[in-house]
Amino acid sequence: MTTGTLRTDPPARSQRFAVNWGWLAWFVSILWLFFLVALPVGVIVISSVFDEGVSLDHYAAFFTSSALLTATLNSLLVAVGIAGLSLLIGGPLAFGVARTEMRFKGLVRATMIIALISPEFLLAMGYILLAGPNVGYFNVLIRGAFGIEGASGPLNVFSLGGLILTALPNGVAFVFLALVPAFTNMDPALEEAARVRGASALRAVRDITLPLMRPAMLSGALLAFATSLAMFGPPQMLGINVLTVAIRDALVRLNFATASVAAMVLIGLSLIALFIQRWAVRHVERYRTLGGKSFGARTIDLGWGTHLLTALGLVYGVVSLVIPYGAMTAASLMKSIGNGFSGDNWTLDNYRVVFTDPGILKAATLSLTLATTSATLVAVMGVVVAYVILRVKARGRALLDYLAILPLAIPGTALAFALIVVYLNWPMNMLGIYGTPTILLVAYLARFIPLGVRNSQTTLLQIAPELEEASRVFGASELKTLLRITAPLILPAIVYTWLLVFIMAIPELSASVILRGFGTQTLSTALLGIWSGNGGLAVASAFGMSIFIVVGVLFGLAAWFARRSGLLRGVQLA
Amino acid sequence: MAPQDRAHHKGQAHDLHLLGLEKTYGNYHAVRGIDLHVPAGHMVSLIGSSGCGKTTTLRMIAGLETPSAGSIRSGDIVLSEGRQMLPPEARDMGMVFQTYALWPHMTVAQNVGYGLAQKKLGKAEIADKVRQVLDIVNLPSHAERYPSQLSGGQQQRVALARAIASEPRTLLFDEPLSNLDAVLREQMRFEIRSLQQRLGITAIYVTHSQEEALALSDSIAVMREGRIVQSGDPTTIYSLPETEFVAAFIGLANILTLSGASRDGQSLVGRLGTSQPIRAAAGAIETARDPLKICVRPVEITVLGAGAAIAPGMNSLTGTVRDTIFTGGLVDYFVRLDAAPEIELRVQSTPPIRARKGEPVTLVFDPSRTVALRD
Secondary structure: OOOOOOOOHHHHHHHHHHHHHHHHHHHHHHHHHHHHHHHHHHHHHHHHHEOOOEOOHHHHHHHHOHHHHHHHHHHHHHHHHHHHHHHHHHHHHHHHHHHOOOOOHHHHHHHHHHHHHOOHHHHHHHHHHHHOOOOOHHHHHHHHHHOOOOOOOOOOOOOHHHHHHHHHHHHHHHHHHHHHHHHHHOOHHHHHHHHHOOOOHHHHHHHHHHHHHHHHHHHHHHHHHHHHHHOOHHHHHHOOOOHHHHHHHHHHOOOHHHHHHHHHHHHHHHHHHHHHHHHHHHHHHHHHHHHOOOOOOOOOOOOHHHHHHHHHHHHHHHHHHHHHHHHHHHHHOEOOHHHOOOOOOEOOHHHHHHHHOHHHHHHHHHHHHHHHHHHHHHHHHHHHHHHHHHHOOOOOHHHHHHHHHHHHHOOHHHHHHHHHHHHHOOOHHHHOOOOOHHHHHHHHHHHHHHHHHHHHHHHHHHOOHHHHHHHHHOOOOHHHHHHHHHHHHHHHHHHHHHHHHHHHHOOOOOOHHHHOOOOOOOHHHHHHHHHHOOOOHHHHHHHHHHHHHHHHHHHHHHHHHHHHOOOOOOOOOO | OOHHHHHHHHHHOOOEEEEEEEEEEOOEEEEEEEEEEEOOOOEEEEEOOOOOOHHHHHHHHHOOOOOOEEEEEEOOEEEEEOOEEOOHHHOOEEEEOOOOOOOOOOOHHHHHHHHHHHOOOOHHHHHHHHHHHHHHOOOOOOOOOOHHHOOHHHHHHHHHHHHHHOOOOEEEEEOOOOOOOHHHHHHHHHHHHHHHHHHOOEEEEEEOOHHHHHHHOOEEEEEEOOEEEEEEOHHHHHHOOOOHHHHHHOOOOEEEEEEEEEEEOOEEEEEOOOOOEEEEOEEOOOOOOOOEEEEEOHHHOEEEEOOOOOOOOOEEEEEEEEEEEEOOOOEEEEEEEOOOOOOEEEEEEOOOOOOOOOOEEEEEEOHHHOEEOOO
């Protein structure tokens, strides 16, 4: 700096420039969230009340249609059933793993993680192989063992109860993952106080531990409830009429009015669940901040209770992990599923088909392209939106914050319906993306926005503004500061988001199945086609296991990366 | 660093001038017109309780806040004039942040060399300079560590090294010691002071600790509600506070309110309740006020037994010891005054203990050490 006079112009311009960066980010964020979130949601709302003028006729029609009322009832029954059973199973297991000396903790943990990363249709396939009424292994075994006459039963997975059991492991995993940290972080002194006053160990758990866990239990159960409402694959495969399936059926019959009302009902229920869930979690966070210090997980001796937990963990792990995945693996290696476990029935041909079939390879290429593109865009835009929400002093930041998490409450089928309406009608139809891979990309982007924004928000919150200010003071321009300080610090969040979105995009089903055109099969829609068509269950099993292995390896990579970069704390999976 | 280096730097030092500096956030006036001159090579402390505007002032000097009005000059360069300002990176400053603000993804050497790299120095030159500066702050072997591998005190030293590495025109300190424990704080205090004097860089030091301000600075500016209420060198601020606020903020003070005050030659005289006349010969004595507030430091008061002879011309008050506390180097006495029982004077003197709880005493203090306050 050698000039002796005030250089009015350069600094003034640089100031204006600085404001422009923020405003540019703000503007891009608004556009991004408007087109991907606000527009589809708005379209669902409008088309549900609009029929040559505003009316509630669609709703009236909906609530007088017994098929749709059944679908709503089924959806609620399934979601409530899964949430309730998840608490009953996931709660004790979380407590057992976090606070007792139960055995098989590793098996329980593995079951939870695998349930969480499994494509939603995978377990359904496994259970259909096991409990399909005619040739399900269990049914064949039971009929043989008890000499039951006939060719079907006694178990039937194609039922409401079957659907609940099929989708249960995912819900159990949500409850488990919400509760383990809560149990671990709890101050054991609270329980000890109760025991000092003469309460038994079980009584201390009942009177002290459980009430303290209520927010985490509520949070996990509501997540289980919301994801159960949103699932499409299992009910479709089991032929159960729930709301997501009803939306698709209405669309197939081009009945947009019914589809819109079904979507509204679905979104309304999800919104309520997610709203309560966020409220519950906020309560938990406040509680945790007050505590501050971390307590070494202290185990409690429950006596025979410990053995009960061990038994529960073992049975659960076997029933929801070992047997279905074992069945899938076995089926994927069989020449003919009907011939069962005989010595000459084994082959690797199914996998050879999976890796050579031109249709599957084409679908794989499309899924990989979609996953790569959506992961990249979601990760980058997540940083931009989070930056605007946290660092730019501009209007509408609270609105952006809400829009960015709204997709969590929009099931994929409902979103896909909304995108059809948007991109089939003027003016967006001029883009001509309906039926192309682009509309699938739009759906993936919208679905995964919350993941990108929340991960970046957590990371940005940990980067103190002083780090950027120090860079300016020590001579770096705003752009250089962004490149040298902010970008490297936020990079781990970007990579982690990228991996997670990629993992979730590869097996995406509920939006893809509605939006795909004839030429745009994704991995999951191709798999569903082979499963229900003439490709054969064995090939479908090999196909499903292949997807699962790819996703599992990637998840392992993401987990390793998160642990290495210290990101695991605070970053959320969904 | 050799003496000629110091002379070299002294020769380059620039003074810093704040004129009518203001900052408003909406309706809130954080800074309401600061005039301050920091002579070249001097260190000035801005001190005040939280919310007084001291940090905002520092951030305006750094260029991290845009002033609402007023100007800032460093030497003959205008840093800001009204709302027009040089960006922070063009100001050639070094700054130590309260949180240190070390970049966690860079090694100590990269942190310290960052400013040098921005000045487009060569790699070898940067490495040389970094080594030199790390020597100065006694961390020669920590260059390749990451900040998270250092203790709080070491992080503080790295922050200091980073601030001085590029030999800035101005050094800014934003409560740099508030996150350290007491022992380390005192040690760093001396190190910062000797370093700043050795380098001869003009410096501003923001703190809420009067001890730090007194020990570190060439002069102190006491701030309150966005204004400087008094500034001067540490001894003047301490011995001649102009207001009750300054007297109470810097050091311990007994504030007494005298009634019937009037001028008597070179001093002001008044009574505390029913006491003998008390004379204040220091401070704002140009005009007599009634009532008149005066300040006497606890260490300026001598404790004598009841009825002891009093030297002519000294102020004296009688009272009863309510409590005595022995703290090692000093004894604290809390004395309830006979002339005004609702008032308790605090007295500090070196051991031995001269009076115990419940004993009557006479307190004596010099009128030339008794300061008349403006308000």
